[in-house]
Amino acid sequence: MIQRERIADNVYSFQSEVYAQVTAGAVVGPSWAVVIDTLALPEETLAIRDYIEQELSVPVRYVIDTHSHADHAWGNCFFPGATIIGHSLCRNYLEANRSTLDDVRRQNQSYRNVRLVLPQMTFDQGILNLRVGKKTLTLMALPGHSDDNIAVLVEEDRVLFAGDAAMPLPYIVDGEVDDLAASLKKMGKMGLENIIQGHGDIVLRGEIDNFIKENLAYLSNLKKVVRKASRRRYPQEILDEATVESCGKSRVLIGGLAGELHRRNLRSLYRKLYGELPTPSDEDEDEYYDEDEDNDDEE
Numbered sequence: 452m453i454q455r456e457r458i459a460d461n462v463y464s465f466q467s468e469v470y471a472q473v474t475a476g477a478v479v480g481p482s483w484a485v486v487i488d489t490l491a492l493p494e495e496t497l498a499i500r501d502y503i504e505q506e507l508s509v510p511v512r513y514v515i516d517t518h519s520h521a522d523h524a525w526g527n528c529f530f531p532g533a534t535i536i537g538h539s540l541c542r543n544y545l546e547a548n549r550s551t552l553d554d555v556r557r558q559n560q561s562y563r564n565v566r567l568v569l570p571q572m573t574f575d576q577g578i579l580n581l582r583v584g585k586k587t588l589t590l591m592a593l594p595g596h597s598d599d600n601i602a603v604l605v606e607e608d609r610v611l612f613a614g615d616a617a618m619p620l621p622y623i624v625d626g627e628v629d630d631l632a633a634s635l636k637k638m639g640k641m642g643l644e645n646i647i648q649g650h651g652d653i654v655l656r657g658e659i660d661n662f663i664k665e666n667l668a669y670l671s672n673l674k675k676v677v678r679k680a681s682r683r684r685y686p687q688e689i690l691d692e693a694t695v696e697s698c699g700k701s702r703v704l705i706g707g708l709a710g711e712l713h714r715r716n717l718r719s720l721y722r723k724l725y726g727e728l729p730t731p732s733d734e735d736e737d738e739y740y741d742e743d744e745d746n747d748d749e750e
């Protein structure tokens with residue numbers, strides 16, 4: 452159900468085989484470990500916990516949430532002895548979306564034991580350092596996918612757990628396109644060995660430049676499409692024509708979700724920059740009223 456990979460000494464990543472290739476990580480010291488994100492399904496998070504606590508024989512003392520989204524932070528409750536760390540906004544968003552978890556618990560048996568655990572330790576500016584055995588973790592904001600996204604750099608290994616600031620297809624519905632572009636550029640200058648994306652495969656040193664370039668190009672294509680659409684009477688037509696491939700990415704990415712995520716990116720960016728998209732029925736109504744305006748004396 453999950454794939455485990457050893458990235459460097461005492462540094463691991465885990466990838467879901469069932470939901471959106473979402474990832475988590477762990478940095479393990481001699482007497483305790485840090486987990487970076489939990490996975491979407493409770494049994495996947497439990498598999499990570501069992502691996503660390505039973506096979507590596509150390510307890511998990513800290514869990515770092517890279518951001519508040521359910522597929523990364525709803526497993527906090529499976530580490531009852533750990534302190535949860537996140538951006539202060541991550542805590543706010545988890546709290547604000549409490550009812551979503553209540554709904555899911557009612558609808559889906561496998562979430563019945565999940566309860567919300569908010570980060571107890573938060574920060575919003577600068578960096579936070581955490582020493583784990585011989586490793587130094589540097590936590591820093593890396594916004595764009597969401598404004599609460601943080602990344603964790605393992606300094607000694609130059610390994611970056613980027614949260615969803617790194618994805619095979621950038622996703623900006625809860626974030627800001629320009630913030631994400633800035634975060635990608637920042638990653639490109641960090642001298643990294645590996646980027647652990649929030650979803651998808653590990654980006655290796657030799658692939659990083661191209662990864663950054665392609666993701667920046669995709670974001671700039673999104674902006675171009677939306678700008679073009681804004682000049683048309685029926686913007687939706689332009690958005691529909693702009694397939695994920697025409698913006699430089701493949702639809703098979705993220706377990707085949709890329710096409711749908713791309714649609715949502717376009718719609719949300721349009722709304723943010725130009726307001727609500729006129730729907731076909733709105734347009735029809737407008738035309739009707741236009742035609743009717745001449746003999747409209749009574750109103």
Ligand SMILES: [Zn+2]
Binds near residue numbers: 522523615
């Ligand atoms: Zn995610």
